[in-house]
Amino acid sequence: MADIIQLLPDNIANQIAAGEVIQRPASAVKELLENAVDAGATEIKLIIVDAGKTLLQVIDNGKGMSETDARIAFERHATSKIRAIDDLFRIKTMGFRGEALASIAAVAQVELKTRRAEDELGTYIEIENSVVLKQEPCAYHIGTSISMKNLFFSVPARRNFLKSNAAEMRHIIDEFIRVAMAFPHIFFSLTSNGQQVFHLETGNLKQRIVQILGNSYSAKLVSVKEEMDYMNVYGFVGKPETAKKTRGDQYFFVNNRFIKSAYLNHAINTAFNEMIAKDSFPSYVLFIDLDPSVVDINVHPTKQEIKFEDEKIVYAFVQAAVKHALAQFSIAPSLDFTLNADIQGLDAISKPFTHNEQDNAASSNLFKTFTQRNQAHAIEPTNKNELKNWKEFFEPSAPKGDLLSGSSEENYFEYEKPFQSLVTSNQQSVTSNLQLVTHTSSYTIQHCLQLHNTYIIAATQNGFVLVHQQLAHERILYEKYSVAAHGTQMATQKSMFPVSLELVPSDAALLQEILPELQMIGYLIEPFGNNTFVIQGTPADVMHGNEKHSLELLIEQFKHFSSDIKFSKREKLVRCMARQQAIKSGQPLQPKEMVALVEELFTCNTPNVTPTGSPTYVEFKEDYLDRMFQRL
Structure with missing residues (x-):
């Protein structure tokens, strides 16, 4: 029987390694920028076309490579940084495994130009699918240029897993920032589709x-x-x-x-x-x-x-x-030691410090506590008679009126009556009787009371419900935006005076990525070039004058919203919008607003929980209230 275990061919082994090292264009950006840093470059330029799918090029002015080094650099585990096993535990450079260039050459068409200072001519190498197609001398400045074209051309299935250009560009910017931030003494630039995104001069x-x-x-x-x-x-x-x-x-x-x-x-x-x-x-x-x-x-x-x-x-x-x-x-903010004119006019500043005044100051107890040894915590004895009535401080004062009498209670409007905390010795019993309603209920809201500007107590026919105003509004808006995001586009409130919004490049790439989804929920935003956008219109829920801030907050939330859960872009955006535009805890509401909020909550398909699973309200039924007060 023939043996069945075989060694993988180099080109297949390289493609498997590439699966770990080069997952997307941003992975290659990281590896190539780190190699340029390790080469001692003081200027590093990154050029991108179509988010790295068509072209990804890194140009540096580092020390370059010899003809032999340039060829062997594309072999697996070829590295200049490891000589012995102990070197693995003394690594101070970036790339050291020797997998990056071999992996890139396995999944893209690669062109390399490089020259050292001591060489008259540089080296040009062209590689495709791990095979060297051309190697010849070339004229080139000191340093290295690596171009990676048509990423994953040899692995179409993996290319299909790449995201949109805007999404992939955002990952590229993230990797670029992480390297550029660590080396402020190196000049970095990033150009995408002919437009400069970053131009980072050297500095601290x-x-x-x-x-x-x-x-x-x-x-x-x-x-x-x-x-x-x-x-x-x-x-x-x-x-x-x-x-x-x-x-x-x-x-x-x-x-x-x-x-x-x-x-x-x-x-x-x-x-x-x-x-x-x-x-x-x-x-x-x-x-x-x-x-x-x-x-x-x-x-x-x-x-x-x-x-x-x-x-x-x-x-x-x-x-x-x-x-x-x-x-x-x-505790040490900047101090202004120039005296105010009003202070300079005070007696303590303008008049001389006489001998009598000096003697009086030196004899004071306050002066002694600062000048005598071991007196920093000295406390003078006080007149005990001053404290003889200290117990009266804790005596309850006589009530000014009976709040439970009819004349006193009539002074409160129905929604302003005090709602006092119920204290019970059996907290577990109370908790077990709080019922989370798990179905759409038909409530007739009679009266509403706001508690701590956060909770709404709404009287119903058979008890009352305790509603969290922010979570309830979040559920209402979530269902509203969900309908819009999945087909029925929301109306846009156009601005008479459009607002311009300038973003850092990473946020600009993100906004570009989610523009279609934003349009579905009512935003009308147009790119204006150079990381600037014009807000032409917003959803009706966004207050006039708050367009810029709400969009900045939306972008910030979207970047980091539920990163551990694989939501679609549309679902993330809907959840972010609902969370952002919801009425916040601590916001006072008028009685009519409270009634409208509660009634709208109970028209939702799922009124009892937020999109993240938090309860929106708790119901207290009349029979439970009677049991609490032993009325049954």
Whole structure:
């Protein structure tokens, strides 16, 4: 019987490896940019056509390659960075596995031009499907240019899995930013379809952050810098006012390599405790430098997930560094030492400090507490007679009137009567009797009362319902937008004076991607070039004058909405719109508004829960209320 186990041919093995390394054009962007950085380049240009599907080219002015190196670079596991097994534990460069160029050559048509400073002529190589078609000398400047054309031309099935150009471009921009952010001393540019998206001049880290994230961060960054023998932490965190309702601009780098770490994110979030709202997320660009031997960066093909030898030390140090920076920002704001004219006119400033006044000041107890040894916490004895009536403070004052009497109660409108908390010794019994209604009920709403500007108590024929106003409105809007997004386009409220919206490139790419879906739910937005859009119209729910802010918030929510769940773009957008436009907790409502909201809720197909599964209301039935007060 013949043997059945065979070695895979090189071209098939390379395509399998490419499945791990090159999942989409953005994967190749990451690998090629990192190679250019490792080559010592001071200028790196990225050129994109059709979101990398047609062309993806990286040009650098690094040290270049010899003719032999240029040829062998496309072999599997060919690398200049590993000589012995111990080198794996001392890695300080970006690409080191030697899989990137071999994987790219397996799934695209590749052209390479390169020259070293000591060579008169450079080398030109053309590869297709892992096969070298041409190799010859060429005239070229010092550095390297790699062009990747027609990605996945040899694997049509994988090409079909690529998203739209706008979606793929957004991923490319993300990878570009992650590399450019880590190396502010290198010039980077990104050109897409002939239009320049980024032009990042060399500078310091703060300048690079502002170049990428926008001028709004210019005066809102707090410097972080802590050093110890084990590790260093440096970078910037955004001031509390830059916190967002979604995970916005958050970048972590370990030894200049971008990483994703929920563990370290938690360390920073806890450092911001009580400085930002619990449902907000801080912005930061932080770098951790530590010995490569205590970090394992080879645990994931993208090298974005790493392991630390001692995670607790890293966690504690990052948290402490951010806390220290925020404390300095909070308690040491900039001081203006020039005296106001009004202050200069005061007696203490304008008149001389006489000897008598000096003697009186020196003899005061306050002066002694600051000048005498061990007197910093001295407290003078007080007159005990002043405290003899301290118990009276805790005595209840006499009631001014009986609130339960008829004359007093008549002073309240029906919807303004006080609603006091019910205290029971058996909380579990109460909880078990709160019934979540799981079907559309026909209610006749009689009276409404708003509690804490968040809950609506609506009296019904057989009890009352406790409605959460924000969650209820979210359900109402979700069903409304769902109908629009799946065929019945909503009416657009056109603006008499269109508003222009300028976005950072990554957000501009995202907005371009979701324009068709936005149009279905009532937005009318036109691209204006150079990452600028004109808002010609909005859904009727968007308040006039709030067009720009609502769209910016929608983009921010869409970027980070349920990233762990594979919703369609349309479903994400509908959920984001419903959440954004819903009446917020804490907003006071008029009685008519409360009645209208509750009645509209019960016309929904699924009134009892939000799209994410949170209950919109709880029903208290009359028989349960009678049992609570032992009336049965």
